[in-house]
Amino acid sequence: MQVLYFAWMRERIGHATEQVDPGEAATARELIELLKPRSEGHALAFENLKSVRCAVDQEMGDLDMPIAGAREVAFFPPMTGG
Amino acid sequence: MQVLYFAWMRERIGHATEQVDPGEAATARELIELLKPRSEGHALAFENLKSVRCAVDQEMGDLDMPIAGAREVAFFPPMTGG
């Protein structure tokens, strides 16, 4: 599964994409638990989940969105466009 | 006292301004009673007072506005700008 990061999450983690085996993770929130131990940057990026949004296969959702069968999960901070 | 008419009130009455002695008329509404008998056009213009607005010395108000000492009273239909 491809995992994408944007904005300060990308900066903290150090790269924009990575290949991840979701294992038993059924939701974006469970996937985060797998990602956090990967590096200090990951732990920092996922420090405060109130500031983390996600999209599964480019569909916006909340962290409890199921990820089964997804090709791509994206994590990003709240949007600040406009 | 100068009396001004606009839009269809002007068209019905046939002129844009006229010189009027207000006599005892204390409000715009009382002035209208003096104006109505002047011509068929006047009677027609003031037929339905719900559709008549006024301004005393260029200050918008309602028909019960006092006209004592006024140099100019204007009558016009509801505005339709914008």
Added chain:
Amino acid sequence: MEAPGSTPGQTWKVSVQAEDFDIADEQARLTAGRHDVGAVVAFTGLVREIAEGRSDQVMELEHWPGVTERELEKIVVEAEARWPLSGVRVIHRHGPLSPGERIVLVLAASRHRQAAFEAAAFMMDYLKTRAPFWKKEAGPEGAQWVDTRDSDDTAAARWER
């Protein structure tokens, strides 16, 4: 009551003119050299044809010269008192106008978008019921004065306080 809009220096905010206007120029003038404006709302009113395919109609806009400008300035002053605005502009055309032509422009600039949106809507609502303009529609079969819309009174009433 003295017209608050007649304060010297205010007048440039309001124009009543026969000529057309350019919305981009007007907006650029409002924000020129400023870095504290985050939002500009521009409302443009256009002449609609009365019925489909009736573009032979011409709209004639009568107004009360002098008083119209002062009433528009009062509306601007009222908007500036209610919202933190960095700039305001009102242009209203008069004379004959054809379907598709611009009639009115209201611009409101502010730091944040809500003030700009509300101030522009407010100025349009007040302008509709308070600025001495009267529309007459003329076509091949004759001319008639445009009726007020009750919804305009309702729209203006929501700002009363």
Added chain:
Amino acid sequence: MEAPGSTPGQTWKVSVQAEDFDIADEQARLTAGRHDVGAVVAFTGLVREIAEGRSDQVMELEHWPGVTERELEKIVVEAEARWPLSGVRVIHRHGPLSPGERIVLVLAASRHRQAAFEAAAFMMDYLKTRAPFWKKEAGPEGAQWVDTRDSDDTAAARWER
């Protein structure tokens, strides 16, 4: 759910681009040849300097190419479902932008002004919280990502139903 905005022919309503835009051109394109449009509301968002005199700051706008356009198209489709609109246009810029520069344009055209005002405000509110853009402000002392404003969530929430 399939993105409703991906309907063929819809795409021209939405642009995500580095280039600036001209509000008068865009508005003219929206109303060209039409005589049934009575009202156009144009919202323009501009880069503000963070503090007075700090115009050395540059705003960098990151976005998610492809997804951004689709999210904006969804917002357009939603606005068209809620209000009787004769035209809609959304342009959002990305890349580095300096204070005073235009960031975003939202245009809503309709027969009557209320629909145009509401649709434009709605699109801006949704865009702020739903379109994947992230702002970073860079000055001489370093760069920082812009925080969300709670008021943006509140503004978007008023349209929920």
